Amino acid sequence: MVNGVNLLFQFLDNFAFIVLAAAGLAIIFGIMGVINLAHGEFIMVGAYATTLANIRYGLPLIVAVPVAMFVTALFGLVVERTIISGAAPNWLWKYVRMGLAGGLGRLAALDAVPGRVAGGLEAAAERLPEQPLVEPLYDRLADSMVATWGLSLILVQGVRIWFGNSLDQVGTPVVPFVGETVSPGEIPVLNLIVTNSEFSYSAYRVSLAVIALGVLAVVYVLFTKTDFGMRARATIQDEDTARALGVDTGRTYMATFAIGSALAGLTGALYAPTITMVPDMGTGFLVESFVAVVVGGPSVVLGTTMAGGFLGAISATVTNLMGSTFYGRIALLLTAIVLIRFLPSGISGFVRTIRERRQEAT
């Protein structure tokens, strides 16, 4: 028997999970074209930062969440500079190369070195590659995937070595469970709904749906209404033209990547109270996030909302009908396959096509 209230809560929970998991990736993969397989680990960094800030340093959760976002953004910045854009290794190479060339030249000039070897040394000094060593990973889909997978391995294992196999969890804020465990006076409205239900549901996780919508609204405003958003979209659409018009594209890439990372950090922070803190907690987010971004299509905010709503609804319904989350997940994944096959430009691309067609008709 499908319980309407239970179904609604399940849906809100799934919706929040999918949207929040996808929020950061929608920017990094959806906009910037980096297949970030370490996305789950970015979320993990956010969750760990929250937990450590809250438990080790005693910050209240409301402060720990922005701290975690900041930490993850900073982390994303470092990753962008060293791996994704390769700016840091290239900058280093410029000086290492100068040093090497100078050193080889001086070695060749020594009297003890025979003439033939000296010639070779000089030739070698000239041969040191002058162009940047590392090509940026932007729009190199396969390479970005492999590189970020390497990063993910390092992060998971590094965190395991550093912090051990698990951390103490942050206590759930507000009320742990709606239902019998709560005294009726605390949150009457939610409680009223759930008294009929045989299930109890974490009110915290359900309320994340509201936060998810809030996050999407902020992203929407940031990328469509601000000066930065304009520059970011210009850079991604046509880097050369944007640069010709005076946009510092390197910095824009950097900032956009950091924003995507901060959103991943926020997701981690929000889920820190409800998920066991293990180093590989991020893998639980990875698949849902990629599916949502691909199914959502090119328009980040609209697409992610609709993908979250659609996939969340399917998953919640099937879970309730069959009484097992296994089937809900299978249904979600199969729906994603069918959607990608029949709407190759995603839901938002499909909506756009329909809108254009309607405009042409009128």
Next chain:
Amino acid sequence: MAAETAGSGSALPRPVVAVVRAWQRIFHGPNTIGNSWQFWAGFALAVAALFSYPVLAGGYQASRFALFIVYAFLGLSLSVVWGYAGILSFGQVAFFGVSGYTFGVVALNFDTPFGILGAFAGAVVAGAALSFVLGYFMFYGGVRDVYVTIITLVVTLVLETFMSQTAGDEWTIGAAPLGGFNGMPGIPELAVPVPGLLVQLLGPLGVESAPIVLGAGDGTFYRFALALLVLTYLGLRALVNSDYGRVMVAVREDEDRTRMFGYDVERVKLAVFTFGGALAGLAGVLYAAWGNYVSPGVYALTFASLPVIWVSVGGRKSLLGALVGSIALAFASNSLVGEWAFVIIGALLLVVVLFLPRGFVPAVRDMALFAWRTARRYRSGEPEGSVSENPEAAADAEVTD
């Protein structure tokens, strides 16, 4: 370059020259690394060394190494599909797993030599059939690039989720329980049925019993897998250097242009994808027979990413790179114990992608070629920098991407 040595050297008898010519026609070409007699000499040495490994290192080590050889099939299948036809598939492990499970189910139900032979063939067909259906669904529906990757990944995860919940008794096919998360144990070893008459004939050669069981313990499985791998490698070399191989590479480089030349791009992609599925399926069968076990872990995200890692590190646009990458990395991650193993593997991946984006094997080849030319130039006393202007040397360079 070997063509000139063999042809102009005319000291060789004519049949030898003819064989060398035929060998070059079949196996040499711009799509593979190693088009010289030096390469083949090294190849023969390596194969001989690998064949003598069980004798040198013992049965246990050989049995352990056999797993990496099995993985090499998986790596090769991805190299063909991704490196040569440009289809980045995360689903090679899906075909691998489906074949492994099929082999297990059939072989447990028909545990006779002929039953196992049938299971072997049927399982490879099952992998190929799944990849055919999936490929048809994708390529004829206009799914391209990264969307193929995501769909194949999602299919793999569907299989993982599904197989993980098959623990109940209702998920028993004949005598074979699927076993859910814990997997399916007790899968029989490979066996070759030999008729009684043949046993008597082959008695002097050491064949004493029918059937011949390719057990993991005594190194017979290892030799069988290795022989199959050498044949597969040679076969794939012939394939990618054939006209069809050139069409595959054309599809990888520019689908639209290839279509303009009149090739049926979808059909090529479907054929290559199906073939890759069969090859991954072969790896799956060998895997199930090797460990007598298969579990939903073969569909997990971590395992699904392994072939991509092996092939990218080794060099995806070269069969040799995929082969060496698979074996070496599987060996390394298996041998590296301790908590830093994954950190080292991850760092290796980062370094290769950032600094050697074409892969390790092509980079080593380029370095070796550079060193060899430099040495030759020194010996013949040519002036500095003459090599790059030398047309012969330029033509000598093998194009790998």
